[in-house]
Amino acid sequence: MKAVSLENGNISVREVPTPVPRETEALVKVIKAGICNTDLELVKGYMDFEGILGHEFVGQVVESSEKEWVGKRVVGEINIPCGSCEICARGDPKHCPLRKVLGIHQKDGVFAEYVTLPRENLHHLPSVVSDMEGVFVEPLAASIAVFDQICLDHQNDVLVLGDGKLGLLIAQVMQTRSPNIFCVGRHPHKLVLLQKRGIQTALNAREWDRKFDFVIEATGVPKGIEDALCFVKSKGKIIAKSTFHGLAKIDFSAFVVNEIQLIGSRCGSFAKALEFLEKESIELEEMVNADFALEEAQRAFDRAKNPEVIKVLLTP
Ligand SMILES: [Zn+2]
Ligand SMILES: [Zn+2]
Numbered sequence: 001m002k003a004v005s006l007e008n009g010n011i012s013v014r015e016v017p018t019p020v021p022r023e024t025e026a027l028v029k030v031i032k033a034g035i036c037n038t039d040l041e042l043v044k045g046y047m048d049f050e051g052i053l054g055h056e057f058v059g060q061v062v063e064s065s066e067k068e069w070v071g072k073r074v075v076g077e078i079n080i081p082c083g084s085c086e087i088c089a090r091g092d093p094k095h096c097p098l099r100k101v102l103g104i105h106q107k108d109g110v111f112a113e114y115v116t117l118p119r120e121n122l123h124h125l126p127s128v129v130s131d132m133e134g135v136f137v138e139p140l141a142a143s144i145a146v147f148d149q150i151c152l153d154h155q156n157d158v159l160v161l162g163d164g165k166l167g168l169l170i171a172q173v174m175q176t177r178s179p180n181i182f183c184v185g186r187h188p189h190k191l192v193l194l195q196k197r198g199i200q201t202a203l204n205a206r207e208w209d210r211k212f213d214f215v216i217e218a219t220g221v222p223k224g225i226e227d228a229l230c231f232v233k234s235k236g237k238i239i240a241k242s243t244f245h246g247l248a249k250i251d252f253s254a255f256v257v258n259e260i261q262l263i264g265s266r267c268g269s270f271a272k273a274l275e276f277l278e279k280e281s282i283e284l285e286e287m288v289n290a291d292f293a294l295e296e297a298q299r300a301f302d303r304a305k306n307p308e309v310i311k312v313l314l315t316p
Pocket of ligand 1: 036056139
């Protein structure tokens with residue numbers, strides 16, 4: 001099969017053996033996949049990953065020992081826990097220290113014609129959700145995960161930093177709990193998407209001359225956390241979403257003096273994301289700028305690197 005492989009910081013499309021599913025796994029034919037900022041960071045050296053990239057996808061099960069799965073259109077959770085350590089036993093597989101992560105850590109990803117995944121990672125995609133929307137289930141789940149970490153009600157104000165795909169999703173998701181959502185980005189044409197939904201936007205948070213109960217940092221760059229610290233109220237909370245290659249510089253004392261809580265936030269529940277998609281209206285297809293054939297992965301990655309772009313898809 002064809003696959004997009006990362007080796008020595010270079011990506012290439014190559015012919016590789018089609019993976020063979022184990023007893024507990026399914027073989028999934030990839031229908032559509034999305035390039036995410038994490039993929040761009042992996043190419044720069046984040047996680048020292050080598051292998052087939054990609055973790056956001058919609059696919060169709062073509063092989064499974066549980067026959068009811070065959071033919072189902074699915075999305076898949078990206079963490080593959082060991083299933084036998086103390087943390088797995090406690091019911092927290094996303095933090096299993098031995099976990100593999102699809103297209104990120106010790107597990108080949110979805111920028112390929114086929115991928116294998118444990119059946120318990122798979123979720124049936126309801127027919128009301130299009131292939132293009134389905135690619136967003138993983139980042140949407142990560143956005144909704146914030147609700148498990150902070151108690152947000154309509155009186156709170158929230159500043160979202162970043163107008164990449166994740167920032168735009170998070171702002172829309174937060175708006176379902178509070179009308180006081182603000183988003184700062186660097187690209188007016190991306191922020192329009194939020195303005196249309198009544199979310200206040202700016203190119204610089206200083207414009208508002210105020211601070212916020214919650215600041216969600218989704219800039220994808222090390223400097224984001226510094227900005228978050230400038231705009232959070234005393235005793236407020238910063239929710240950190242960015243992962244990147246390299247280190248961030250922060251004024252540590254400011255956390256202590258202003259009693260700020262810093263909360264790291266990663267993946268979320270696919271079940272909740274799918275439920276959310278069926279209930280709420282959220283702008284997804286408008287975020288897609290381009291859809292490339294898998295063979296054109298290099299061009300697709302170049303396009304995804306363009307700061308003006310929100311989402312680039314790959315179709316095997
Ligand atoms: Zn991602
Ligand atoms: Zn484990």
